[in-house]
Amino acid sequence: MGKNLSMIQLMELDACTHCAMCSSHCSVAIAFEGIPNINILPSEKVASIKALASGNPLTEQEIRGLQEGVYLCTNCYRCTVVCPVGINLQNLWNRVRELLIQRGIPELSVLSPLSFYRGLMKAEAAQGDYEKPLTQAREAISSQCDLMKKKDEVLHLTPVDEKFKSGLDLSSQAKNFSICFGCQTCTTVCPVVRHYENPQEVLGLLPHQIMHAAGLGLKDLAIGSNMLWDCLTCYQCQEQCPRGVPVTDVLYELKNSAIKYTKEKI
Amino acid sequence: MMKYALFLGCQIPIRLQQYETSSRAVLERLGVELMDIGEFNCCGYPLRNIDFKTFLLASARNLALAETKKLNVMTLCQCCYGSLKKADFLLKENLSLRKEVNAVLQQEDISYEGKIEIKHLLSVLDQEVGIEAIRKKIEKPFQGLKIAAHYGCHALRPSQIVRFDDPGNPSIFERLVNVTGAKSIGWLMRLECCGAPLLGSHDELSTEMTLKKLNNGRESGANYLCTACTYCQIQFDTVQQMILSRQGSNPPLPSLLYPQLLGLSMGIPPEPLGLKMNKIPIREIGS
Known part of the structure; x- marks a missing residue:
């Protein structure tokens, strides 16, 4: 880390x-x-970066914690x-963030509007591969979901994950999702969906199919x-749903579950 | 006296200062008093993809801070509006969730009991100030200026939560544009998403959504796009410029913020309206 930060940043x-x-x-x-x-707290981010920069070994767990902390910004x-001593913290976060997410440990929070800033700064991001952390994060999630790997197989509908399904029904965001009538x-x-000629090919399961998977208790697919x-979280689906299923919020709940589930595994 | 706690969010102070300066300029002339609560934090919108409780806590803390000062909140960003309205709705109707959230907030001696309201700039102008009051302050009405008013998503939907306007056929933005003398044109894509939520995580899809809107606005005869959301404006301004520098085929369709448009028609000079800060130039648009 020390050799990757500028002289000014080290000072x-x-x-x-x-x-x-x-x-x-x-x-x-x-x-x-x-x-x-x-490491969400800036002062602690600096403390961790200081440790790394001076060659103190941080455990892999600690580095992951720093990676997440630097991204949750x-x-x-x-x-x-x-900052009373005039440290350019923003530059430090930019630099360290990019260094860490290029290392290869998936950072799931890149799949959120926290990445908006990174998108704006795309031209300036001189180092590394812009898409890599995004692809990595998506793959980390889908690789934890067995059913996602079985593209052309006939799925057995038992056993279904009842706990997953009832969890959704009881959650604040996905409450009553099972009144969906397809x-x-x-x-x-x-x-x-409308944007693509062949949406299923590009996007995989479409919203109604994700809802169906959730309704069948197929956690992996959902x-x-x-x-x-x-x-896009544009809320058109939720607004138009004739049953009043909060579709966008169900997708939010599934996103949250995906991140929570994957974080425990990787 | 109309008084609100002004909620700027995380983007405006550093990436869209003109939204703050132009809003303050017009609101002052319209007799709306703004209070700054320095302890306000992120509205929680970008955290929603990651964790629900984290989003709710972030949002709720702002509501509690405003309640402490007994002030309603006015947001400039529509994503902030959607976020705060969602948290407000949940905490007003779900007592056990409120207890859970307040248990965390009480560490700072604050809590939220559902006593305040969240408004967006456009609602305040349309309903609290009123179109007629605004009309009285128009000094330089536009002539022959065609504006494509962009509603964005998070103020309009989900309508049960945000209660901003008729989600299928809203008219608030058209009223507010027309009072300036400009003509708000009809355009097919006016209620569609600008693409900003996916910038940084799926750039191709994000920018293609943006281009669709810009093309439709241009084809419909607009001179300018008009926005009332931080993310939308950054998408149509900064990101449009980024797209143009790569593709550069069509002429740009410049976008300006509603308070910039209103401010010009009220005779406010361009400096406080921050016109020069827009990335795609806003040429002198006067009567």
Whole structure:
């Protein structure tokens, strides 16, 4: 890490007094209460980066924690603005973030609007392969889902994951999803589906099929589906659903489950 | 006296300052008082893909902070609006969820009891200030200016939660554009997504959505696109510029923020409206 940071950045790391002004202004500090990763807090990110840069061995677990912490950031610049010793924290995050996600450990939070900033900075991202972390994250999820690998096989409908299905029905986001009666309106109104000549070929399971998989308790197909990550969250499906199924929110719940499930496994 | 806690979100202060400056400029002239709550954090929108509880906590903290000051919240970004409305809806109707969330928030001596409302800039202008009050302040109405008003997604849908306007045939943005003297044109894709939610995670799909909208706006005869959302504006401005520098076939369809449009017609000079900060130039549009 030390040789990958600029001279100025190494000096800046030395300047940190761990006063934690940055953490007290961080826009996502509250996320720590939901995802207990101390590296979400800027002051702790700096502490971890300092350790890495000075050659102290961080465990793989600690590096993953830093990778996630550095990504769980909205790039709002507040930390940089308030730092009393003038460290350009934003530049540090940009640099370290890109270095870490290119290492090969999938970072699942890249599959979110937290990546918007990375998309804007695409031209500047001189190092590494832009698409790699995204493909890696998607593959990490689908590789945990056995049924996703069996493309042309006939699926047995038993055993189904009852716990998964009832979990969805009881969740806040996917509540009552099972009143879906398979009309396919969600898929019909989806702008992403409409965008492609052969949507199933490009996207895999379409919204109504993901709903169907969830209804059948086929957890692998529901949370392993690629299209979850191509959802624009435009809410057309939810708005048009004649049964009042909160389709977009069901997809959110499936995304959350996919990330939670995959994180435990990889 | 109309008074709101202004919710800027994470993008505006660093990537779209003109949305803040132009909003403040027009709201001041219209008698709306804005309060800044420095402790506001991310609305939670980008966290929703990752973890529900984390999203809810982030969103709820903002609601609790505003409730402490006994102020309704006004957002400029429509993604922030959708997020905060969702959290607000859930916490107002689900007592056990509220208890769970407040158990975390009470560490900071704040809590949310459902006592405030969330509004978007356009709703405040249309319903609290009112079209007639705005009309009285128009000093330089536009002549022959055609605007494609872009509604975006997260203020309109899901309508049961956001209660912004008729989701199938909204008219709030057209009313607000027309009061400036500009003509709000009909265009097929006006209620479609700008593509921003997928930028950074599926760029091809994201930018193709954006291009579809721009092409439709251009074909429908618009001089400018008009937005009222941070992400939408960045997508139609910064990202359109990025697309053009790669493909560069069609002439750009410039996009401006509603308070910029309104501000010009109110006779506010271009500087506070931040016109020069738009990436695709907004040529002098006057009467």
